Amino acid sequence: VLNKALSSNLIIPDFQGFCGEIKKIYEDLKKVKGGKNADYIPQLSRVNPNYLGVSVCTVDGQRCSFGDTDIPFCIQSCSKALNYAINVAEHGPGFVHKFLGKEPSGVGFNQIGLDKNGLPHNPMINPGAISCCSVLKKDESLADRFDYATNEYKKMAGEEFIGFSNATFLSEKSEADRNFAIGYYLKEHNVFPENCSLFETLDLYFQLCSVEATADSASVISATLANGGVCPTTKEVCVTADSVRNTLSLMYSCGMYDYSGEWAFEVGLPAKSGVAGSIFIVVPGVMGICVWSPPLDELGNSYRGILFAKMLIKKFAFHQF
Ligand code: DON
Numbered sequence: 001v002l003n004k005a006l007s008s009n010l011i012i013p014d015f016q017g018f019c020g021e022i023k024k025i026y027e028d029l030k031k032v033k034g035g036k037n038a039d040y041i042p043q044l045s046r047v048n049p050n051y052l053g054v055s056v057c058t059v060d061g062q063r064c065s066f067g068d069t070d071i072p073f074c075i076q077s078c079s080k081a082l083n084y085a086i087n088v089a090e091h092g093p094g095f096v097h098k099f100l101g102k103e104p105s106g107v108g109f110n111q112i113g114l115d116k117n118g119l120p121h122n123p124m125i126n127p128g129a130i131s132c133c134s135v136l137k138k139d140e141s142l143a144d145r146f147d148y149a150t151n152e153y154k155k156m157a158g159e160e161f162i163g164f165s166n167a168t169f170l171s172e173k174s175e176a177d178r179n180f181a182i183g184y185y186l187k188e189h190n191v192f193p194e195n196c197s198l199f200e201t202l203d204l205y206f207q208l209c210s211v212e213a214t215a216d217s218a219s220v221i222s223a224t225l226a227n228g229g230v231c232p233t234t235k236e237v238c239v240t241a242d243s244v245r246n247t248l249s250l251m252y253s254c255g256m257y258d259y260s261g262e263w264a265f266e267v268g269l270p271a272k273s274g275v276a277g278s279i280f281i282v283v284p285g286v287m288g289i290c291v292w293s294p295p296l297d298e299l300g301n302s303y304r305g306i307l308f309a310k311m312l313i314k315k316f317a318f319h320q321f
Pocket of ligand 1: 301
């Protein structure tokens with residue numbers, strides 16, 4: 001395989017063969033029913049549960065897509081990994097981890113609680129993500145903070161589709177008692193930076209959760225993380241390699257919430273799930289994948305997205321292309 005790879009100069013020499021196997025997994029998944037759309041955010045409950053898209057982008061820019069890969073969806077908690085990466089690239093891990101920890105919480109993504117240091121456990125669950133948003137360009141206006149974050153997302157997506165669902169933002173904000181409770185709890189425990197506006201922080205968090213991508217554009221984001229922070233399609237340096245290293249570590253240990261241990265055991269790849277049914281999967285040094293299927297399992301991860309990852313590993317863990 002190494003000789004073939006060296007001669008072909010492609011990270012996956014038989015990429016067509018690889019895509020053929022991905023297509024077989026996709027076709028099998030289309031027959032699977034299971035899970036239920038998120039219903040606590042009204043807009044998410046109305047999305048067609050039959051949507052299924054799988055998109056791959058390698059670190060040398062090879063692409064393949066199957067199914068609904070050009071349909072916009074809200075990235076929701078997948079934004080948490082991106083916000084953390086951007087923050088660490090901007091401020092360095094030392095500063096960012098004054099406001100959040102690095103440990104799995106072992107509980108659901110929206111549980112209220114702090115670690116032994118009085119900080120949110122990690123940036124991949126709601127308490128840590130809200131704290132992470134409080135740091136993001138904290139001295140600028142909310143408009144400029146939103147622009148900054150979404151422009152960084154666009155760079156990581158190779159300038160492919162990144163949108164915004166105002167309806168989802170408004171509906172989420174109107175149904176967010178739990179997140180407001182988390183915000184007040186963090187404020188009560190002095191987690192936020194000085195002079196932080198809780199309401200502005202929560203608005204930024206809800207807005208970044210309501211940013212839209214497609215499986216195609218999200219696979220490029222995942223590939224940028226797989227490629228040490230350099231977008232494989234534009235060659236633009238988006239985030240620092242050190243920031244990517246930290247981000248992938250926390251995606252690996254915390255990205256799938258209280259399924260993260262099982263995910264590490266069964267799949268073993270850095271990943272981040274979102275409540276609209278996306279999973280961003282990173283194969284470091286090789287490729288990024290986005291699988292999107294709205295119905296969720298009982299832990300809040302995409303039912304068919306989890307199955308896809310397990311089928312992927314079963315097929316390729318020891319296969320040589
Ligand atoms: O704050 C929330 O509840 C949502 N905006 C994000 C949660 C989420 O995506 C959980 N992922 N499975």
